Amino acid sequence: MKLLIDGQWSDAENNETLNKYNPATGKIMGTFPSASRKDVDRAIDAAEESFEKWGEMGSVARSKIIYRAKELIVKSRKELEEILMNENGKIPVEARQEVDGVIDQLQYYAEFARKITGDIVEGDTSFRKIFQYKVPSGVVVALTPWNFPAAMVARKLAPALITGNTVVLKPSSDTPFTAEWIVKKFVEAGVPRGTLNFITGKGSEIGDYIVSHKKVSVVTMTGSTSTGQRIVSKTSANMAKLILELGGKAPFMVWKDADLKNALRSFLWAKFWNTGQSCIAAERLYVHEQVSEKFMTMLVKALKGMKIGNPLTSDMGPLINKSALEITEKFVSEAETRGTKILSGGKRPQLSGEFQNGYFYEPTVFGDVEQDSDLFQEEVFGPVIGSATVSDEDELIAKANDSKYGLASYLFTSDHNLIFKASEKIRFGEVYINMPGPESSQGYHTGFRLTGQAGEGSKYGIEEYLKLKNVYVDYSGSQLRIETVREELIQ
DSSP, rough: OOEEETTEEOOOOOOOOOEEEOTTTOOOEEEOOOOOOHHHHHHHHHHHHHHHHHHHHHHHHHHHHHHHHHHHHHHTHHHHHHHHHHHOOOHHHHHHHHHHHHHHHHHHHHGGTTTTTOOOEEOOOOEEEEEEEEOOSSSEEEESSSTTTOOOOOOHHHHHTTTHHHEEEEEEETSHHHHHHHHHHHHHHHHOTTTEEEEOHHHHHHHHHHHHHHTTTEEEEEEHHHHHHHHHHHHHTTTOOOEEEEEOOEEEEEOOOOHHHHHHHHHHHHHGGHHHHHHHSEEEEEEEEETTHHHHHHHHHHHHHBBBOOOOOOOOOSSSSHHHOOOOOOOOHHHHHTTTTEOOOOOOOOOGGGGGSSSOOOOEEOOOOOOOOOOOOHOSSEEEEEEEEEEEEHHHHHHHOOSSOOOOEEEOOOOOHHHHHHHHHHHEEEEESOOOOOOOSSSSSSSSSSGEEEBBBBHHHHHHEEEEEEEEEOOOOOOOOOSSOOOGOOO
């Protein structure tokens, strides 16, 4: 594996490498370059130098490259699915769905080639006009996560490139090979030299440096809230635009009149999709007291029937790494210490053969969780969730909103009054009613509170990468009379 800087694939300047482990087996699956600050400088310099020429190509020409990249991915999508399963531990259906998302993202954003518009506003007189048009921001640093390493690369590259920006992409060190594969398709599709640069390495060594670089205009990052807060502090001096999708603590609400089978089916997806490692994952379960016993009985039965182990034949794959497994175990241990009751799961599964050292954990649910518990207040980011009963609408909405995060939420009910009330009162960027996620390309993926800044997806996500420029024009041909300028000064 190599870095891509100014159109050339090369090793890191210091020749250092890092290991990548397969999460299902715990074994090394490959190595990748550990870039230095000099590599970062070279990548950002290349992006800056290619910015003007890339912008001059025009959006239609840029869209053709994105379309070609999409077609190349379609033709060899099985390769990408295989990488996702090996590198991330995804089960086949999840890998297939993620590649579908990559293709959809590239198609969607490429279609904006002729849809980026501005305005002409009349000035103080009919002979004066204000031309308001959108221009690219400049060099974009894209930091992508490990949980959806292909989809997030597509969701950042496509809007940044179609709008005329140049990009330096740094993926998570847990999923570098997925990102590299997609970058190669863009290169094959004809993205010009220096327009797209790709570096890998330790965030602890180059993370602060790359986001605070004086030549960077936009930083787009999907990751933890703590990392996002650090980026905010590090970019303040240069005032780079920030697009940050951070933590989530989604409430999953089952009302007394809900279709319980539909709610259960959706919950199993919302909680255990990607082993619970999703910013929109259900992280808190609230069930109306009238249906709580029935729903929880159905849930426990479903969890005990879930297959765990070999991702190719299981319902749920492993956690991404050993650290994630240990954090999950810590949540469970602390909840048990507090006296919270485990209804199902709560330990590592006993596996044999090549998967015995993988980072697997049983799907776990706790009952009667107190609202101030870490299970309800801190992001677990694993296959563990707490549950509690509620008795009225106001209690439901109050508990749902009792979170420092505000990305996704789920409500299952046939009560139209509650649907409209919750849609307005629940302070989350996304409200899924009687359905699971994930978000659509045409939806604006954003949140409240510590979930982050700005957003991605839809026409609003496109505008995050643009600057609105104003040009004032007077074409009256008349001699200007400016009150603060004495005419005798003009000769």
